[in-house]
Amino acid sequence: MLQKIRKLFTPKGQGVVEYALILGFVAVIAVYILKGSGLTKELQDNVDNAKEVVSKSRL
Numbered sequence: 001m002l003q004k005i006r007k008l009f010t011p012k013g014q015g016v017v018e019y020a021l022i023l024g025f026v027a028v029i030a031v032y033i034l035k036g037s038g039l040t041k042e043l044q045d046n047v048d049n050a051k052e053v054v055s056k057s058r059l
Contacts, residue, residue, distance in 0.1 A: 034040050 034043075
């Protein structure tokens with residue numbers, strides 16, 4: 001267990017931590033943009049349309 005923790009403090013481990021932080025930051029920004037832009041409604045409409053097409057094609 002201690003060896004795994006020590007790996008986080010190596011230069012390679014530092015890169016992994018930095019990558020995770022950047023990925024988290026990008027995810028937060030993406031959620032903020034989607035909620036504020038009204039794009040969420042359009043995406044939901046597209047998903048609903050796709051579901052309708054798939055359900056009709058199964059009949």
